[in-house]
Amino acid sequence: MIKIKEAIIVEGKYDRIRLASIFDTAVIETGGFRVFKDEEKAAIIRELAHTRGIVLLTDSDGAGFVIRNHIKSIIKDEDANNIKQAYIPEIQGKEKRKAHPSKQGLLGVEGMTDEIIVSAVKKSGVTFPKSESQNFVENPITKADFYEWGLSGSENSSTLRKQVLQTLGFPQYMTTNSLLSAVKLLYTKNDFQHLVRGCRP
Numbered sequence: 001m002i003k004i005k006e007a008i009i010v011e012g013k014y015d016r017i018r019l020a021s022i023f024d025t026a027v028i029e030t031g032g033f034r035v036f037k038d039e040e041k042a043a044i045i046r047e048l049a050h051t052r053g054i055v056l057l058t059d060s061d062g063a064g065f066v067i068r069n070h071i072k073s074i075i076k077d078e079d080a081n082n083i084k085q086a087y088i089p090e091i092q093g094k095e096k097r098k099a100h101p102s103k104q105g106l107l108g109v110e111g112m113t114d115e116i117i118v119s120a121v122k123k124s125g126v127t128f129p130k131s132e133s134q135n136f137v138e139n140p141i142t143k144a145d146f147y148e149w150g151l152s153g154s155e156n157s158s159t160l161r162k163q164v165l166q167t168l169g170f171p172q173y174m175t176t177n178s179l180l181s182a183v184k185l186l187y188t189k190n191d192f193q194h195l196v197r198g199c200r201p
Contacts (some may be wrong), residue, residue: 002118005127006053006084007185009045011067014097014110019057022114023121024054026185030067042074043170044182049075051186053082055124057117059108060090088112140184141192149196152176163199173181 007026008019016029028045029172037039048054056071058064068085075083093107094100102108109117146152150160161179165172170182 003129004055004121005129006055006082008055008057008086008121009071010109011058011064012108014095015057015108019064019112019117022117028185030071032063033067034068035067039171040174040178040200042059043168043174044185045071046075046079047168047182047186049082049171051080053084053127055084055086055121056128057086057088057109057120059102059106060088061102061104061106061108064108084122084126086124088116139181139189141187141189143180145189145193146176146180149193150200151179151196160196160199164196167195167199 001024001086002022004022005025005030008023008027009030010016010019011030011032013029019027026048028041028137030041035045045054054071054075056068058067059096072080072083088107088109091112092105092109093111094105095111096104097107112120143152147151147154151157151164152161152174161176162172165179168182170179174182186192
C-alpha cells in the first residue's frame with residue numbers, strides 16, 4: 001500500500017473501499033450530495049484539510065465537479081492551499097456491479113485501474129511521509145484514552161468534550177463515539193492529548 005499524508009475525499013462507499021485498498025491513509029466518502037447537509041461530515045473534512053491536507057478525487061462527470069466545488073467552499077481560506085485536486089480521465093463505460101451506466105456514460109473512480117488512480121493521486125502533489133510519526137493507524141486513539149484524559153466517564157467529561165468540540169470547530173451535538181472516530185483520522189495520540197490539555201480550565 002502507498003502511504004501518503006493527505007486524506008482522500010471520494011464520493012461513495014465503493015470508491016472508499018477501492019481507494020482504501022491502494023492507499024494507507026484516511027479515505028472519507030461524501031455520500032454523494034448528502035455532504036451538502038451533513039454538518040458533521042463537513043466539520044471533519046474541514047479539520048482534515050487543516051491538520052493533514054486533503055485530496056479531492058471525484059468522478060469526472062458534472063456531479064463530481066459540483067461536489068468538488070462544494071467541498072472547496074466549506075474549507076477555511078487559510079487552509080485552501082491544503083486542498084489537492086486529483087482527476088481521473090473521461091472513459092466511457094459501466095462498472096460491473098451496476099445495471100446501467102451513469103447519466104453521462106462515464107466510468108467513475110471505482111471503475112478505474114489501479115494505475116490510473118495512483119497516477120491521478122500522485123499528480124495532485126501529495127506528500128509521502130518520511131517518518132512513521134505521521135502514521136495515524138499504528139498507535140490509534142482509543143476509548144481508554146478518552147477515559148484517561150477525562151473525555152468520558154467522569155463528572156466533568158461533558159464540559160470538557162464541549163470545549164474540545166468548540167476548539168475543533170465540530171458540531172456541539174457530536175457523540176463521544178463520533179468524536180473518537182473523527183480524531184482517529186485527524187491526530188496522532190500525542191497531538192490530540194496536547195489539544196485536550198489545552199482545553200481544560
